[in-house]
Amino acid sequence: MATLSTARAVAPSIRNAFAAHRINAIDVGIWMVAIGAYFVVPTYLSLGTTVLIMILFTLSLDLAVGYGGIDTLGQGAFYGVGGYAAAFWALNVTSEPISGLVAGALVAALLGIVTGPIILRTRGLTLIMITLAITSMLEEFAVTAKSITGGDDGLTGYHIDPIFGMFHFDIYFRTAYFYALAVLAVAFVVARIVVNSPFGLTIRGIRENPVRMRLLGVPIRNRLIGLFTLSGAMAGVAGALTAQVTGLIGVDTLTFLVSGNALISLILGGFGRLYGAFLGAALFYIFSDRAAAINPFHWYLGLGVLLILAVRFMPNGLIGLGEQFQLFRERKQGRGLDRGAS
Amino acid sequence: MSEHNANQPALEITGLYKNFGALKVTQDINLTLQPGVRHALIGPNGAGKTTLVNQITGVLKPDAGTIRLFGTDITNATPEKRVALGVVRTFQIISLFLRLTVAENIGLAIAAAQSLDAKPWGSLRDDDRVVDAVRALLERLDLLGVAERKVRELGYGQRRLVEIALALALKPKVLLLDEPAAGVSSHDLGMLLEILNRLPSDIAVLVIEHDMSLVFRFAERITVLVGGALLVEGSVDEVRADQRVRDVYLGRRAYV
Structure with missing residues (x-):
């Protein structure tokens, strides 16, 4: 019996040894909560829409930082540029929303292709400084180039058509909520396909050991630029969504704060697992909203305490906490013995 | 394998020279690996083993001489090109994901x-x-x-x-193992040797190693480098019996 079961266990283990995102209980939970929220707390759909968009934005950051090891602090640049592109599109080209998202994605992707070769030449602190600098330059540009960006006032006064000509945007954010949810779902599917692919594995290999990856004959800079561009396009879509559902895009989208908040969300949720973005961004924005409601003056204190506790007690984020718990249970049942031993 | 000419050696190094300034690190090295051979490269520290490996893999360019892979001159090929052609090495310092x-x-x-x-x-x-x-x-x-x-x-x-x-x-045709026993416990050494002996028989293997027990049990032929030059080349027994090798290399080790 014993030999039989080992023989059977060995056969599929090669396949299982390749990490893969599969539909599981976490997915069911996440999407049920997201859809359920619409019915349970219909008066909070504005906050809900913000949370969904920020999950999308944090997801884009997870691709770059969590999977590619690109420690960028300039993800906000893509977000802001995508938002401005969508607003500009609505003002000057067409009010149709889907094409506006595409415009935001393409302009952000273009930014990725142009800045990627410069940024990805570096690593670590240098990379952080360059990404910060590029975001600041774009912010300055947005303030200065009034004819394109509206300067300090930002772009506003544009109208967004109903989605597919059917679903009108309403002041209760009902349409906006499902719009953001649908876009997030599509982006999540794309992200999952990419991280499961040979390209996704290559990216993780570059994160682990770029020198060795090059010795295997892989042009690592090109692969990183590809990832950076995809991540940027996704962040651009998040910015475009914001511009469309709020009817306003301002210089504040190009500040360091936007990038910083997404990074904090990812620290709370956990890097390199996709789900970390969902849990982290939801926790960050809902907590911020509640803390600000309770004490509008000192709510940042609550956020600070949350962050300290998170770093102290769950260094791998919420998603890591779940994995630790699972490992603990397996060990208790004696199943994960050999895995736990090392 | 069909493109191999059966009569061609897997790797053929002729008249290789390399100087770092006044330092002669490779002096007239001739080395031939037949397909499937298990060949060891030994020598005291500073004998030029690593420099020779770097010239074979294309990291360093020799000053003179040629390196041929199944008859094809690869002396000027880039490292990536050589990997694609089948010259692959492992690293003394393990580098993994x-x-x-x-x-x-x-x-x-x-x-x-x-x-x-x-x-x-x-x-x-x-x-x-x-x-x-x-x-x-x-x-x-x-x-x-x-x-x-x-x-x-x-x-x-x-x-x-x-x-x-x-x-x-x-998919190497010539595999260079740079100190495979480095850092491996004596307990694991037997396992390592057993696995090395199971390497595909059509691959020519050149092992650079300090551990003599591994060299003597793994290799069929041994090349001894001293001061950048070839001192002796021969079968394991010939090299073991050679008095010059005992003097410069094995003898000294015995006193360490």
């Missing part, structure tokens, strides 16, 4: 060799050719049981085997 599983490490190398590394859809786990190739390699190196483990959970001996598997994944 620590937070990936053993199977993923090997899969990465196979994907790179098959130019799958830019494919943004599908998965290696669903690619039967890749999965079978990974399984075959892990089986050969006794790593099947740890396929799902992350490399950082493995001991040093097993990491050395993953390093060798990564090299084999690139």
Whole structure:
């Protein structure tokens, strides 16, 4: 019996040894909560829409930082540029929303292709400084180039058509909520396909050991630029969504704060697992909203305490906490013995 | 294998010279590896072993001489080109992907060799050719049981085997093993030797090693380098019996 079961266990283990995102209980939970929220707390759909968009934005950051090891602090640049592109599109080209998202994605992707070769030449602190600098330059540009960006006032006064000509945007954010949810779902599917692919594995290999990856004959800079561009396009879509559902895009989208908040969300949720973005961004924005409601003056204190506790007690984020718990249970049942031993 | 001319040596080095300024690190080295040979390169520190390996892999360019792979002159080929042609090395300092599983490490190398590394859809786990190739390699190196483990959970001996598997994944015709026993415990040395003896018989293997017990049990032929020049080349017994080798190398080690 014993030999039989080992023989059977060995056969599929090669396949299982390749990490893969599969539909599981976490997915069911996440999407049920997201859809359920619409019915349970219909008066909070504005906050809900913000949370969904920020999950999308944090997801884009997870691709770059969590999977590619690109420690960028300039993800906000893509977000802001995508938002401005969508607003500009609505003002000057067409009010149709889907094409506006595409415009935001393409302009952000273009930014990725142009800045990627410069940024990805570096690593670590240098990379952080360059990404910060590029975001600041774009912010300055947005303030200065009034004819394109509206300067300090930002772009506003544009109208967004109903989605597919059917679903009108309403002041209760009902349409906006499902719009953001649908876009997030599509982006999540794309992200999952990419991280499961040979390209996704290559990216993780570059994160682990770029020198060795090059010795295997892989042009690592090109692969990183590809990832950076995809991540940027996704962040651009998040910015475009914001511009469309709020009817306003301002210089504040190009500040360091936007990038910083997404990074904090990812620290709370956990890097390199996709789900970390969902849990982290939801926790960050809902907590911020509640803390600000309770004490509008000192709510940042609550956020600070949350962050300290998170770093102290769950260094791998919420998603890591779940994995630790699972490992603990397996060990208790004696199943994960050999895995736990090392 | 069909493109091989049966009469051609796998690797043929003739009249190789390399100087670093006034330092003569490679002096008139001639070395021939037949397909399938198990050849060892030994010599005291500073004998020029690593410099020679670097010239074979293309990291350093020789001042004079030629390097041929199955008759084809590769003296001026880039390192990447040589890897593609089948000259592959392992590293003395193990360099792996620590937070990936053993199977993923090997899969990465196979994907790179098959130019799958830019494919943004599908998965290696669903690619039967890749999965079978990974399984075959892990089986050969006794790593099947740890396929799902992350490399950082493995001991040093097993990491050395993953390093060798990564090299084999690139389908070498000439495999250079740079100090495979370095850092491996004496306990694991027997296992390592047993696995080295199971390397595919058509690959020419050149092992650079300090551990004499491994060299004498693994190699058929031994080349001894001293001061950048070739001192002796011969079978294991010939080299063991050679008085000059005893003087410069083995004798000194015995007193350490």
